Amino acid sequence: MEQIKKALNESPAMRWGILLLVGFVLSVNYYFYDAFSTLKDDMRTVFGFTGTDYGLFSAFYSVPNTFLMMAVIGGIILDKIGIRRTGFLFVFFMTIGALLTGYGASDYFNNGGFGYEFMGSFLPRFSPELKVMLLGRFFFGLGAETTIVVVSKILVKWFKGKDLALAFGLKVGFGRLGSFAALRLSPLISNEGTNLSSAIWLGAILVSIGLLAFLVYMLFDAKLDSQIQENTSEKSENKFSFKDITGLISNRAYLYIALLCVTFYSAVFPFIQYAPDFFSDKFGLTSVESGNLTSYLPVGTLIFTPVFGALIDRKGKSASAMIFGAITLLVTHLLFALTNTPPIIPLILLGISFALVPAAMWPTMVKLVDENKIGTAYGLMYSIQNLGLFIFPLLAGTILDATNPGNPAVSDYTATILMFAAVSLIGLIFALLLKYEDKKKHFGVELPLNKK
Ligand SMILES: NCCCC[C@H](N)C(=O)NCC(=O)O
Numbered sequence: 001m002e003q004i005k006k007a008l009n010e011s012p013a014m015r016w017g018i019l020l021l022v023g024f025v026l027s028v029n030y031y032f033y034d035a036f037s038t039l040k041d042d043m044r045t046v047f048g049f050t051g052t053d054y055g056l057f058s059a060f061y062s063v064p065n066t067f068l069m070m071a072v073i074g075g076i077i078l079d080k081i082g083i084r085r086t087g088f089l090f091v092f093f094m095t096i097g098a099l100l101t102g103y104g105a106s107d108y109f110n111n112g113g114f115g116y117e118f119m120g121s122f123l124p125r126f127s128p129e130l131k132v133m134l135l136g137r138f139f140f141g142l143g144a145e146t147t148i149v150v151v152s153k154i155l156v157k158w159f160k161g162k163d164l165a166l167a168f169g170l171k172v173g174f175g176r177l178g179s180f181a182a183l184r185l186s187p188l189i190s191n192e193g194t195n196l197s198s199a200i201w202l203g204a205i206l207v208s209i210g211l212l213a214f215l216v217y218m219l220f221d222a223k224l225d226s227q228i229q230e231n232t233s234e235k236s237e238n239k240f241s242f243k244d245i246t247g248l249i250s251n252r253a254y255l256y257i258a259l260l261c262v263t264f265y266s267a268v269f270p271f272i273q274y275a276p277d278f279f280s281d282k283f284g285l286t287s288v289e290s291g292n293l294t295s296y297l298p299v300g301t302l303i304f305t306p307v308f309g310a311l312i313d314r315k316g317k318s319a320s321a322m323i324f325g326a327i328t329l330l331v332t333h334l335l336f337a338l339t340n341t342p343p344i345i346p347l348i349l350l351g352i353s354f355a356l357v358p359a360a361m362w363p364t365m366v367k368l369v370d371e372n373k374i375g376t377a378y379g380l381m382y383s384i385q386n387l388g389l390f391i392f393p394l395l396a397g398t399i400l401d402a403t404n405p406g407n408p409a410v411s412d413y414t415a416t417i418l419m420f421a422a423v424s425l426i427g428l429i430f431a432l433l434l435k436y437e438d439k440k441k442h443f444g445v446e447l448p449l450n451k452k
Contacts, residue, residue, distance in 0.1 A: 009224055056134065059389070059393045071146055079374075087147065107197055146382075160366065192287065264325075274400075326427045332424075368445075
């Protein structure tokens with residue numbers, strides 16, 4: 001009798017080991033994304049960046065994913081040519097982008113190094129360092145978003161039916177760990193701007209190590225593929241068709257979850273990009289103190305996203321969790337904008353929301369689309385989300401400059417935070433619509449994810 005070999009993903013130790021490996025790739029991704037928020041003031045003093053320049057730098061992450069639809073193209077490529085080749089390509093882009101950003105911020109470049117003269121020869125409104133850093137942020141964003149899509153597909157491949165929401169929660173936790181480390185380390189290393197470029201280079205080096213970690217993952221992925229093919233003897237044909245995209249968009253539940261995703265994250269990630277500066281301006285904290293305060297947010301979600309994920313695996317109620325999380329986000333921004341409540345209280349509320357919504361939202365996708373289209377589904381969702389991650393940091397910077405003329409050291413953030421509250425309210429409406437649609441069409445969004 002032919003014996004069926006146990007595939008690698010049948011071993012719990014192997015699955016959690018893989019999560020650790022790809023989780024590291026995510027940590028460095030988030031580290032570099034968040035490494036700049038505590039450096040906003042240092043970039044103002046060292047490079048003369050205005051609020052709008054900073055907003056533009058932050059927003060450039062999303063340009064390739066929104067205007068070139070790179071996250072959706074990355075997702076399609078992923079479903080077509082597979083995890084290894086797509087993952088390598090996009091982690092590589094992410095690394096190039098991080099290194100380029102570091103180069104733009106380096107003393108060598110700013111003292112007239114290679115390319116300085118050329119970068120100063122056009123668009124004089126933008127300084128040469130800002131232009132190189134924007135280019136770096138562009139490539140970083142191009143690689144980083146599809147890398148997250150690739151990691152999501154890796155988790156579906158290894159964990160489907162076996163604690164998938166917990167795995168997604170831990171995946172988010174790894175991202176938050178990177179954000180936490182960035183918020184703590186960046187201002188310490190920068191030391192009020194005296195070592196600004198070292199703070200940025202540390203991030204670039206970490207991203208490069210992430211590329212090495214992905215190369216190691218590729219070995220395990222190849223092994224699992226060979227085992228799956230041995231055991232099933234069937235090869236999956238996976239041709240892309242535009243119907244995949246139209247099919248997704250015409251699914252109202254998918255559309256609502258994508259719109260909740262864009263509004264929810266637009267009221268969170270761009271806010272975090274400004275949070276340390278907001279805390280120091282409103283509550284008179286130093287950059288290290290405000291970075292430390294902001295870092296409680298990722299550390300809280302690091303613990304609670306997997307806990308909520310495990311609950312959703314067993315008990316379900318994903319749509320209700322998203323509604324509750326959206327309400328909490330709205331209350332958070334109203335408290336920040338309109339009251340002088342000690343910032344730790346709204347920050348705890350934000351942490352609950354930021355743990356609950358991602359824990360429920362990402363694994364819910366397996367209820368709405370087939371596994372062989374999951375890369376396209378996540379990629380499209382990320383491209384839609386990136387439109388928000390492009391618009392809202394820019395809008396925040398513009399509102400901030402408009403309500404605080406003269407680029408002052410201390411700014412009034414009330415109007416900027418109220419804008420985030422308005423976006424949260426729209427997110428809440430989409431969460432309610434999702435629950436309504438699920439009730440009508442019986443996708444099972446409220447049911448547990450674990451197989452009995
Ligand atoms: N790298 C920071 C931005 C990540 C955006 C990403 N598309 C996303 O939504 N991640 C999910 C999360 O909850 O972090």
